[in-house]
Amino acid sequence: MARINLDHIDFNYPVYQVAGRSLKLSAMRRISGGPSGVVQVRAIRDLSLQLEDGDRLGLIGRNGSGKSTLLRVVAGLAHPQRGRVDIQGRVVALIDKGLGINPELSGEANIELPLRFLGATEAEIKHARTWVPAFTNLNEFIHLPFRTYSEGMKARLTFALSTVIDADILVLDEWLSAGDINFVDKAEAQLTSMLNRTRILVFASHSLELIRHTCTKVLWMDGGRMVRFGEPDEVIDEYTVAMRQAEAAM
């Protein structure tokens, strides 16, 4: 069973000015006083959230509303300064595209490290070694360096690497889509089967349609706070109205 429990979390980013990065200047300031060279940005404020098996959560909100930060909290990257985080289950975080891919190495040689980063087991890597070349249809290109690939081929390989292992909790930033793959149907099927094997999905996207048909719950964030949380249709409709009003007011 997988579970996510966030209890009144606050997360602040310190933004360091150049002086705040210097050991010498920081030490001198300690002694003589003065500005700290650090500005705190509040990315998440007093947010609570419970998710269980079967939940598919979509995050919506403007840029800078805290969606990405929340993904990183669930991924175990960002540790809130206040509140409690309890996450049970194997988390796979697909936040950055193509992490661990070495452009100088062949597609074949690029299978292992990205998957090891994501925490793949031996069995999963063994499976991926045969499945990824077959799925991507790279043929003899699988033996050539990644940097020689066309954009479409690169997209196919990163997509395959991202969807080959199973997660209890899948943390997904919006880059992963079947759209830029030239065999959309096959990719859609793969994505769907991966999502079906996932117990909890946490997904951030600007595509409201994608969220509407993928997710069972939607969290609308603004300024690091929860604005609405509930059924996709309700929250998305309300969000769309609010966005239109904001646009009209401008």
Place this chain on the structure above:
Amino acid sequence: MLAAADEFAAIFTRWRVWFLMANQDISLRYRRSLLGPFWISLAMASLIIGLGLLYSQIFHQPFKEYVSFIAAGLVAWTLLSGLLLESCNVVMESDGHLRALPLPLSLFAARMVFRNLIIFGHNLLVVVLMLFIFQHRISPLIVLALPGLAIMLLFGFGVALILGPLSARFRDIPQVMASFVQLAFFLTPIFWRASQLKASNPVVVLNPLFHFVELIRQPLLGHVPTLLNWGVALAVTAVSLALALVVQAYTRRKLFLWL
């Protein structure tokens, strides 16, 4: 503290991650060059011959003996200084990874250590070859260099877990370290002999780097390191590992903010 120790353990459970990363680092550095990583060996050979020719004249030392001394010292120093300098970069060179995946920092420290071990291997090849040419024999005592090597690697691992996160927070630490290592190269007996100073000279006795170098250099030359060498190196390594644990416990949750 427990969680930090847990992260240390990742180097055993997820060893393939650092193993692969270090191997890719090396092959990437020397890709598409004729000799590949053996450029490392060639550079070391020319450095040893060059320094050997010059300083054997300046110090009026017999060439063959001096060149062996400098070869054994340089190979140990190159590893030690590589570990110290690259320690500062273990977080910054992987900031993309640390921003996107919850990977234990120990993996990146181990990657840096292993990368330096690979380079050491290439250098050692040259040094052993030179020792054979100039001394006509390799002493079986050479195996005593292995525990010395292990201690140095552990020390590097500890330093990386201390300086890596701190350098991410305070970006001037790598500069300080670079100056320090350069100064240390001249203060540590590598191309001059400790015996050229008075035995109790603090520059030698109180310099922990000297003791680390001795642990590898003396066995290569067919001698046994002194108990003092062992004692100091072991103590400094133990302190660095303990400090690493403290730094890890303190910075683990904040590291993400410093990237």
